[in-house]
Amino acid sequence: NVEKKRPLDKKKQAVIIVSSVISVLGLLILGVVSYTRKTYLRNNDNSEERKEDMELPIYDLNAIARATNNFSSMNKLGEGGFGPVFK
Numbered sequence: 001n002v003e004k005k006r007p008l009d010k011k012k013q014a015v016i017i018v019s020s021v022i023s024v025l026g027l028l029i030l031g032v033v034s035y036t037r038k039t040y041l042r043n044n045d046n047s048e049e050r051k052e053d054m055e056l057p058i059y060d061l062n063a064i065a066r067a068t069n070n071f072s073s074m075n076k077l078g079e080g081g082f083g084p085v086f087k
Contacts, residue, residue: 068075068086077085 065071071084071086075086077087079085
């Protein structure tokens with residue numbers, strides 16, 4: 001009776017070891033694929049959008065002076081941390 005249980009115990013042990021190794025390898029592969037995909041998407045997806053967002057309109061001083069009536073106090077909205085704010 002004891003001899004019959006030993007092969008079953010060894011088979012169970014082998015099944016547990018093999019399934020554990022396969023599970024760990026599967027999780028490891030999933031982690032590597034997920035990390036690689038995430039870094040690839042982060043680097044390539046937003047690079048063009050970031051370049052477009054950084055382009056700001058540039059106004060010369062003459063255009064701003066004309067728009068604010070030469071920085072008239074009538075066009076002044078208030079004072080900010082960086083100085084007067086004009087409409």
